[in-house]
Amino acid sequence: MGHKIHLAALFSFAAVTLTAPCMYGADTGTVNFPYKAGIEGKTTKNKLYRAAIGAEVLEKCGGGCSSARIFDSAGREIPFVILEERTTQGPPENHTLEVLSLDEKNGQSIITLRRNSEKTGNVNRMDVTTTDHDFHKHVAIDGSNDRIKWQQLGQGSIYDFSSQVGLRHTTIALKENGYRFLRFVMKDAMKQPTGQKLRLRYEGLDFSTARPADRKIGISGFAVSLQKETGETTAYDEAAISPVITHDKRRKTTEVLIDTILPVETVIFEIDNPYYLRNVAIYGSKTNAKDGMVKLGGTTIHNLSIAEKKEVKNHVDIPRRSDLRYYMVVIEDQANPPLQLVKTTLRWVRKQLFFIALDDGRHYWLYAGDPSAPPAAYDIAAVVRADNRESHDAQMLTIGPVISNSDYKPSTDSVKKERTERFVLMSVVMLLVLVAACFLYRLWKKAADRGGQDDASRGN
Numbered sequence: 191m192g193h194k195i196h197l198a199a200l201f202s203f204a205a206v207t208l209t210a211p212c213m214y215g216a217d218t219g220t221v222n223f224p225y226k227a228g229i230e231g232k233t234t235k236n237k238l239y240r241a242a243i244g245a246e247v248l249e250k251c252g253g254g255c256s257s258a259r260i261f262d263s264a265g266r267e268i269p270f271v272i273l274e275e276r277t278t279q280g281p282p283e284n285h286t287l288e289v290l291s292l293d294e295k296n297g298q299s300i301i302t303l304r305r306n307s308e309k310t311g312n313v314n315r316m317d318v319t320t321t322d323h324d325f326h327k328h329v330a331i332d333g334s335n336d337r338i339k340w341q342q343l344g345q346g347s348i349y350d351f352s353s354q355v356g357l358r359h360t361t362i363a364l365k366e367n368g369y370r371f372l373r374f375v376m377k378d379a380m381k382q383p384t385g386q387k388l389r390l391r392y393e394g395l396d397f398s399t400a401r402p403a404d405r406k407i408g409i410s411g412f413a414v415s416l417q418k419e420t421g422e423t424t425a426y427d428e429a430a431i432s433p434v435i436t437h438d439k440r441r442k443t444t445e446v447l448i449d450t451i452l453p454v455e456t457v458i459f460e461i462d463n464p465y466y467l468r469n470v471a472i473y474g475s476k477t478n479a480k481d482g483m484v485k486l487g488g489t490t491i492h493n494l495s496i497a498e499k500k501e502v503k504n505h506v507d508i509p510r511r512s513d514l515r516y517y518m519v520v521i522e523d524q525a526n527p528p529l530q531l532v533k534t535t536l537r538w539v540r541k542q543l544f545f546i547a548l549d550d551g552r553h554y555w556l557y558a559g560d561p562s563a564p565p566a567a568y569d570i571a572a573v574v575r576a577d578n579r580e581s582h583d584a585q586m587l588t589i590g591p592v593i594s595n596s597d598y599k600p601s602t603d604s605v606k607k608e609r610t611e612r613f614v615l616m617s618v619v620m621l622l623v624l625v626a627a628c629f630l631y632r633l634w635k636k637a638a639d640r641g642g643q644d645d646a647s648r649g650n
Contacts, residue, residue, distance in 0.1 A: 218564075220261055223557035225250045226595045229260070231587035233547040233554070238574070240584040243272070243541045245429040245452060246592050250558040252451045254512065257563040260545055262552040269568035270545035273576050275425040282415040284317065285309040287372065289412070301374040302337070303412055312416055314366040316344075316374075319411040323350050327407065328379045329362055333369030343367055347379055355467060356490045357501060366416070374412065425540040428458075433534050437523075444528045446519040449478070453512070453538045457519060458505045459491070460533035467492040468529065470506055473518040483518055486511070491521070505537075544574045544584055556589060 220226075227247055233239060243255055251258050260268040287303040294300075316331060326349040332340040344364040351357045434447040448457065468491050473483035486509045493502045506519055521529065543556070574582055 218259060218560070220265065220555075220557060220595065220597050221599045222560045222563060223259065223595055224559040224598045224600070225592050226555045226557045227592045228590040229554040229556055229587050230590050231585075233550070233552065233587070235547055235550045238544060238546050238582055238584040239587050240542050240544050241587040241589050242275075242427075243543060243589060245427060247556065247558060247589055248452050248541070250592055252561065254453050254541060255543070255558065256565040257560060258556055258558045259563065259566065260543075260554055260556055262548065262554050264549075264552065266548065268545050268548060268554060269570045270543050270566065271568065271571040271574055272541055272543045273574070273579050275540040275542055276576070277424045282315075282417055284413040284415045285313065287412040287414060290371075298375055298377045299406075301376075301409075301412075303372040303374060305370050305372070305414070307370070310368070312366045312368045313414040314364050315415055315417050316362045316364060316372070317413045317415070318348055318360045318362070318409055319413070320360060320407055320409050322407040323352050324354075325350055325405075325407045326379045327376050330375045331362060331364060332373040332375075333364075333367050334371045334373070335369055337371050340373060341367075341369070343369075343372075348376075349379070355492055355494070355501075356503070364414070372412075372414070426537050427540045428535050428537045430533060430535050435531060437528050442523050442525070444521040444523055444531075446521070446531070446534065447478075448517040448519070448534075448536070449515065450517070450536060451515055452536055453510075453541070454508050454517070454536045455510065455539060456505050456507050456537040457517070458535040458537060459529075459531050460535075461491075461493065461504055462530040462532045463493065465493050466526070466529055467494060468524075468526075469522040471520045471522075472506060472508060473520065474508075474511055474514040475516045475518075476514060478516055480518075483516075486517075542579075544570065544579070544582075546570065557595065558592075559595075 229239075229241055231239070231241075243251075247258075248255060255272055260270050262268055285305060287305060290302040290304050292299065292301050318329075326347065328345070329348055330345040331343045333343045334340045344362055346362045348360045348362070349357065350360075429452060431448065431450065433449075436445045436447075437443075438445060446457075448454075469488065470491055471488045472486045474486050475482040475484065487507075489506055491503050491506065493504065495501065508517060523529070545554075547554075574584075
């Protein structure tokens with residue numbers, strides 16, 4: 191019976207220990223956030239509103255503002271959802287073409303193509319499918335309905351220099367048309383003797399890369415499609431930063447360290463060099479320690495003229511990782527002097543918050559800066575979504591400057607932490623005392639039973 195009592199006491203104590211911290215929890219309120227920003231504009235009850243979240247607010251929020259809250263002037267919490275202003279248009283429908291004939295004349299390849307009779311409608315671009323690399327061809331495309339009278343639809347270049355530069359282009363823009371037959375004429379863009387190098391020029395300066403001799407390329411398919419102009423484009427926000435830039439002479443690299451909590455997707459460099467072609471590696475980490483950096487990807491940056499037009503790529507795309515704060519962009523200089531990085535800019539897809547006003551004439555505030563607040567998850571997220579946000583008649587408001595929250599209680603979090611730590615310590619001490627008491631009780635009971643047996647044997 192005594193053992194059952196002690197076990198019941200232990201279970202009761204464990205239950206109290208596990209549930210007691212919940213008694214110290216508190217609902218998230220205005221006092222939990224050190225910063226706030228007014229949502230400016232007139233509101234009407236039961237109307238949907240939207241407001242763009244700028245860099246200043248995002249820097250105070252962290253995590254894309256998922257833990258922020260909105261309260262009205264009466265202190266009532268307002269449900270909201272944050273969506274990216276990203277175009278959700280799907281890819282165009284491709285119509286494959288049938289090859290009717292192939293002729294070789296005067297150094298040109300002339301291919302006659304036919305659209306499927308079941309695939310009607312206008313098209314304005316052609317995609318050429320090839321697995322070949324290192325080529326540069328000039329292309330002209332005509333259209334006809336009877337294969338007798340032909341109308342010019344477009345011309346341009348298809349090329350691939352991927353062995354030297356990350357450049358590949360196999361799409362030709364067309365005049366919008368509905369022709370059933372298309373004629374594809376291809377020839378070499380540059381006549382060069384075998385083994386001559388490909389020249390990359392920029393404002394009088396040039397350098398050469400190895401180029402294979404002129405050769406034919408294998409084309410496995412053609413397709414046409416209609417690229418629609420919807421009027422909707424992905425909107426971006428930017429912020430200029432001052433990263434830590436170092437040069438490693440031993441490794442011959444330039445390292446750009448970026449510390450940001452912004453939801454960065456692209457790093458843009460303003461580079462004061464007439465031409466360049468550099469390999470780049472991207473790393474990320476939760477801490478500032480170099481040994482904690484994880485490679486996220488690789489790419490190139492370049493500034494040169496190629497395929498009869500100028501090609502500039504001065505940006506690096508960052509794989510999306512909301513758990514990272516530090517990024518390292520490593521530029522491989524090799525034997526070249528380091529690039530002159532004049533300016534560094536972060537870019538990300540603009541974020542907008544949507545909410546429904548719950549009363550007339552109320553003023554609304556966006557509160558931020560409490561990392562312990564759980565991510566907001568309201569029912570409105572099931573109604574206003576990324577795929578239908580533009581179909582809602584949401585009126586635009588603006589978010590004002592970020593200011594300090596005078597109601598914020600800096601000690602709130604520390605008091606909760608101290609209270610929890612004190613409770614845990616007391617619980618551990620009490621548990622140890624209880625275990626020790628049980629142990630001593632059992633020793634005492636054994637001693638008492640043995641003493642009783644000894645007395646009984648002496649009495650006999």
